Amino acid sequence: MKIFPALTSLALGAFISTSAAADDAAMIEAGAETFSTYCATCHGNNLESSGQTFDLRKLRASERGRFQNSVTKGKNQMPPWQGVLSEDEIESVWRYIRANAYEK
Amino acid sequence: MKRSSFTAPLYLAGVFTLAGIAGAAAQTTADLNKDQNTPGDVLVYGMGPHGQRYSPLTRINKDNVKRLVPKWSYSMSDSNGAEAFPLVANGMIYTTNHISTVAVDALTGKQVWKVTHDYPPEILRIVCCGIVNRGAAIYEGKIIRSTLDNHLIAMDAKTGKVVWNVQSPGISAETGYSMTGAPLVADGVAVVGVAGAEFGIRGFLEGFDAATGKHLWRQYTVPAAGEPGHETWAGDSFKVGGGSSWVTGSYDPELDLVFWGIGNPAPWNPRGRKGDNLFTNSVFAVRPKTGERVWYYQTSPEDPFDYDAVQTPVVATIKVENKPRKVVMQANRNGFLYVLDAANGKLLAANAYDKMNWADGVDMKTGRPNTTESFKKALAGENVTIWPSVTGSTNWQHMAYSPKNGNLFINVIHVGMTYQAPEPPKNLAMGKPTGNGTVKRTTVYDDPNVLGFLKAVDPMTGKAKWSVPYKSPNFSSTMVTASDLVFTGVMTGEFQALDAKTGKLLWSFQTPSGIVGQPITWEKDGKQYVTIMSGIGGVYAMRSGDPNLVNVPTGASLWTFGLFDK
Numbered sequence: 122m123k124i125f126p127a128l129t130s131l132a133l134g135a136f137i138s139t140s141a142a143a144d145d146a147a148m149i150e151a152g153a154e155t156f157s158t159y160c161a162t163c164h165g166n167n168l169e170s171s172g173q174t175f176d177l178r179k180l181r182a183s184e185r186g187r188f189q190n191s192v193t194k195g196k197n198q199m200p201p202w203q204g205v206l207s208e209d210e211i212e213s214v215w216r217y218i219r220a221n222a223y224e225k
Numbered sequence: 226m227k228r229s230s231f232t233a234p235l236y237l238a239g240v241f242t243l244a245g246i247a248g249a250a251a252q253t254t255a256d257l258n259k260d261q262n263t264p265g266d267v268l269v270y271g272m273g274p275h276g277q278r279y280s281p282l283t284r285i286n287k288d289n290v291k292r293l294v295p296k297w298s299y300s301m302s303d304s305n306g307a308e309a310f311p312l313v314a315n316g317m318i319y320t321t322n323h324i325s326t327v328a329v330d331a332l333t334g335k336q337v338w339k340v341t342h343d344y345p346p347e348i349l350r351i352v353c354c355g356i357v358n359r360g361a362a363i364y365e366g367k368i369i370r371s372t373l374d375n376h377l378i379a380m381d382a383k384t385g386k387v388v389w390n391v392q393s394p395g396i397s398a399e400t401g402y403s404m405t406g407a408p409l410v411a412d413g414v415a416v417v418g419v420a421g422a423e424f425g426i427r428g429f430l431e432g433f434d435a436a437t438g439k440h441l442w443r444q445y446t447v448p449a450a451g452e453p454g455h456e457t458w459a460g461d462s463f464k465v466g467g468g469s470s471w472v473t474g475s476y477d478p479e480l481d482l483v484f485w486g487i488g489n490p491a492p493w494n495p496r497g498r499k500g501d502n503l504f505t506n507s508v509f510a511v512r513p514k515t516g517e518r519v520w521y522y523q524t525s526p527e528d529p530f531d532y533d534a535v536q537t538p539v540v541a542t543i544k545v546e547n548k549p550r551k552v553v554m555q556a557n558r559n560g561f562l563y564v565l566d567a568a569n570g571k572l573l574a575a576n577a578y579d580k581m582n583w584a585d586g587v588d589m590k591t592g593r594p595n596t597t598e599s600f601k602k603a604l605a606g607e608n609v610t611i612w613p614s615v616t617g618s619t620n621w622q623h624m625a626y627s628p629k630n631g632n633l634f635i636n637v638i639h640v641g642m643t644y645q646a647p648e649p650p651k652n653l654a655m656g657k658p659t660g661n662g663t664v665k666r667t668t669v670y671d672d673p674n675v676l677g678f679l680k681a682v683d684p685m686t687g688k689a690k691w692s693v694p695y696k697s698p699n700f701s702s703t704m705v706t707a708s709d710l711v712f713t714g715v716m717t718g719e720f721q722a723l724d725a726k727t728g729k730l731l732w733s734f735q736t737p738s739g740i741v742g743q744p745i746t747w748e749k750d751g752k753q754y755v756t757i758m759s760g761i762g763g764v765y766a767m768r769s770g771d772p773n774l775v776n777v778p779t780g781a782s783l784w785t786f787g788l789f790d791k
Binding site: 154155157158159161162163164165166167168169170171172173174195198199200201202205 | 304305346347348349350352353354356658661662667668761762766767768769770771772773774775776777779
């Protein structure tokens with residue numbers, strides 16, 4: 122049985138009692154759901170890529186603009202999501218990815 | 226046509242010319258029906274209308290298979306999954322991917338023609354499981370294929386010139402429909418299915434005149450109000466009920482029945498669609514000319530686990546209680562191997578062929594699964610561990626059947642899951658996601674180094690005569706020959722031949738990417754060849770995060786092998 126990093130970070134989140142952290146945890150959880158609905162198809166369940174498509178956990182904090190561009194306009198085989206995903210949903214997916222990124 | 230204006234000799238000459246254009250060996254219904262016994266060509270998905278993936282050829286055998294070498298390879302110029310079934314006719318190999326159809330000289334590997342089918346990028350929003358196409362059909366000199374944007378296109382087999390191009394009437398990507406499967410031509414009708422049970426479609430199977438593209442019929446898989454079976458859907462849940470038909474079926478000319486597997490109910494989360502959800506997860510037998518459903522058999526009523534019944538039903542005459550009987554066999558995604566009477570759908574056997582815990586056998590009288598406590602808890606929203614996972618004990622990859630040794634050769638996925646269906650989703654609509662995001666799950670393994678097996682299985686008992694473990698599950702289809710060789714591909718790129726009697730590995734060749742394709746074999750000028758596509762992709766490679774695959778590059782190519790000439 123595998124333990125996923127997403128679950129680990131959610132569990133850790135529960136121990137931090139400030140409301141800002143709680144908001145962030147809620148955002149990350151919402152992002153996980155949006156990711157599961159729209160993105161996991163190509164980018165892997167729970168962000169786990171098996172190497173054939175872009176591993177989103179490689180995204181760095183400075184790459185928010187690049188992320189936005191790919192999501193809204195599409196890239197290579199990725200369809201554009203403008204008009205399907207709201208700005209809030211895109212932000213929540215970004216937070217979810219960053220919470221699980223290789224480089225914090 | 227005014228015949229009177231022709232003089233007799235001119236009229237005859239005209240007939241000869243027409244025959245020449247259509248190809249001296251146009252692929253008639255009679256030719257398609259006997260495809261399995263004419264190994265000089267491969268005309269029907271599954272190597273014959275029965276879908277057995279069995280070849281009578283024996284030139285390549287256990288004694289010489291070690292001398293199998295590549296004759297040529299051809300680039301598909303594509304980084305998506307190569308899942309197509311190649312066809313062989315007129316000295317050419319025809320194959321497809323999501324965006325093109327190609328004809329390649331069968332002996333040299335040189336491209337003869339290529340047609341591209343561009344589509345708007347937004348289409349890919351509703352493609353759940355890989356940007357793929359699983360192959361074409363051939364009929365009377367035309368190559369016929371479906372496209373992601375729900376077109377059916379016929380091309381001249383010699384030139385690639387488009388003969389007709391029709392759209393499936395009244396549906397669109399906006400409402401969740403796409404097409405990835407190969408058409409099956411049965412008695413002159415091109416039968417095609419749709420994908421989209423992960424996007425709230427109302428599924429169907431439909432038939433087009435293979436000569437003209439004229440739409441002939443549509444058989445819905447989810448009944449509308451007033452139709453039989455409608456009562457098996459709670460409230461308005463039928464409106465986004467799923468029941469796709471994305472994997473190609475089989476055909477028995479004698480019974481004149483097309484057998485086709487029907488996909489999962491939508492959404493995956495079952496809590497808002499109480500009832501059996503007919504006719505999702507069923508095997509259909511339909512008349513190719515009219516689409517009339519002659520019988521059906523539902524494998525997984527009220528399914529929480531995406532247990533599509535889409536696997537190609539394989540037709541064969543086997544011994545049942547010591548009497549020969551024509552049956553259809555399906556290694557279902559739910560873990561049961563079903564044997565049904567081909568004429569009437571009567572259940573003859575249903576046995577587990579891999580680990581499962583959602584049901585404990587099938588009631589042979591009612592045909593219903595004996596569901597377990599785990600299944601009932603899953604419906605109630607509790608967190609449970611379930612085998613097999615949503616990927617199934619098989620997925621779309623096809624099994625082969627050898628009438629010579631009586632076994633099925635099945636690439637089995639050995640993966641379980643934790644599963645929970647939260648509060649049922651609201652605001653469901655056609656074209657909106659109804660799959661993965663509606664349930665919560667994680668992956669469970671017995672042994673992280675054994676996620677799949679190739680098994681030789683007895684159809685009536687489900688018991689394996691032999692079983693070969695694989696680190697990642699094989700999503701390649703299998704093929705078996707009269708010389709008792711089983712061919713399959715591996716996710717990490719190996720193309721393999723195994724002994725059909727023992728499972729012993731006899732030959733392996735490393736192709737440039739992972740294999741999720743379909744092996745075929747054929748002969749020309751007294752020599753036997755084996756052809757397969759390489760190119761990782763599809764649902765498992767994209768979703769699973771399998772660490773065994775991180776060093777498998779993408780890149781689709783077509784390969785043909787033959788014995789090394791001394």
